[in-house]
Amino acid sequence: MNEWASRLESSVEFYRKLPDKTCQECGKQMDEQCESYENTCPSCAEKLQLSE
Numbered sequence: 001m002n003e004w005a006s007r008l009e010s011s012v013e014f015y016r017k018l019p020d021k022t023c024q025e026c027g028k029q030m031d032e033q034c035e036s037y038e039n040t041c042p043s044c045a046e047k048l049q050l051s052e
């Protein structure tokens with residue numbers, strides 16, 4: 001789990017200069033077309049909606 005997180009972190013750092021957004025729930029990189037989901041990817045947004 002931690003290993004994956006640090007891999008993801010370097011990946012995020014690599015793309016830091018790009019305006020790509022990442023999901024605040026899972027850290028997954030999101031396409032700009034996902035603007036309607038703000039800070040979460042479609043899959044996490046769906047989970048959040050279901051849990052509400």
Ligand SMILES: [Zn+2]
Nearest residue numbers: 023026041044
């Ligand atoms: Zn997510």
